[in-house]
Amino acid sequence: MVTRPRPAPVVGVLALQGGVAEHGGMLERLGARVVLVRRERDFAGADGPRLDALVLPGGESSTQDRLLRLFDLADGLRAVIAEGLPVLGTCAGLVLLARDVRDAAPGQRSLGVLDVAVRRNAIGPQTASREVELAVDAEDVVGQRDGRVRAAVIRAPEV
Incomplete structure (x- = not known):
């Protein structure tokens, strides 16, 4: 039996603000192929998700929220996550995922896909x-x- 090597997983890192380089570097050292996510086409196409997983890095959650909305990414990310794309949110990324942000900055929103309440x-x-x-x-x-x-x-x- 011939065993073929598994292809490296394709992991997106939301690359709007925060610990993008640190998360991307660690994922590469772990053997992933990293895609920096700045536009919807970076994570989804007509045939569905283009990623095996997604990381929302630490940074400043209210800034990341504003940039998600400015670049029209929030609805698309919410959809692929709801469809089952594995996602890791660290620090600000966790705040972005939370259903309830208890001390949100004025006007701050979240993706609301993780059933937790957070104080940022x-x-x-x-x-x-x-x-x-x-x-x-x-x-x-x-x-x-x-x-x-x-x-x-x-x-x-x-x-």
Whole structure:
């Protein structure tokens, strides 16, 4: 029996604002083919979704919302997600997915496709964000035991 290698999954990263490069870089290191999503044709065509999955990165959720509407992407994204496209929302991306945003900026909307309520800046102000060094025991993750890992501690939404 001949086993053919599986093609790399095609993963879109919403590329309007935020941690686009960081998410794209990690996905590429994990073996995905990354598509930067800036227009509807980047994620959907006449024959359906063009992606195997989608990432909505961290950033500033009210800015991302305004850009989604400015570039007329919100309805198309909502539709492909509702049809079952796997999606990961980190930080601001989670806020975009939430059905209920408890402390939305004036006029801010969400895609409303994830049945959760969030407070977008629940865990600390932006000025409290910083980089720290953490001691970890994560050989399976970072290839080291009892090592040091540089990590970002940021304000974050609360679900």
